[in-house]
Amino acid sequence: MLNHGRKKRGDKAKPILELKPGYKDSMDIRGMPTTVCPCGSFVWNLKAVFDNDTGNIAMYFMDMECAKCGTVATAPTPEDYDVSDL
Numbered sequence: 001m002l003n004h005g006r007k008k009r010g011d012k013a014k015p016i017l018e019l020k021p022g023y024k025d026s027m028d029i030r031g032m033p034t035t036v037c038p039c040g041s042f043v044w045n046l047k048a049v050f051d052n053d054t055g056n057i058a059m060y061f062m063d064m065e066c067a068k069c070g071t072v073a074t075a076p077t078p079e080d081y082d083v084s085d086l
């Protein structure tokens with residue numbers, strides 16, 4: 001049976017707060033906004049502020065760190081995307 005890379009039943013997943021970057025191969029690639037780390041991870045650690053009325057992210061800092069390897073990068077903003085063609 002295929003499990004598509006998922007952990008087998010019974011494997012313990014780490015609590016999210018215990019997931020720390022390794023930093024062994026981390027880099028500083030700040031400058032060009034990105035959504036994907038060179039290591040392949042799409043998950044970032046960054047500081048954010050939530051809107052008290054809606055719960056949406058109201059503000060975030062643009063320096064972010066890859067949750068897997070610790071590479072620091074620049075977060076994208078909506079202005080980085082030209083959505084006029086959609």
Ligand SMILES: [Zn+2]
Binds near residue numbers: 040071
């Ligand atoms: Zn990474």
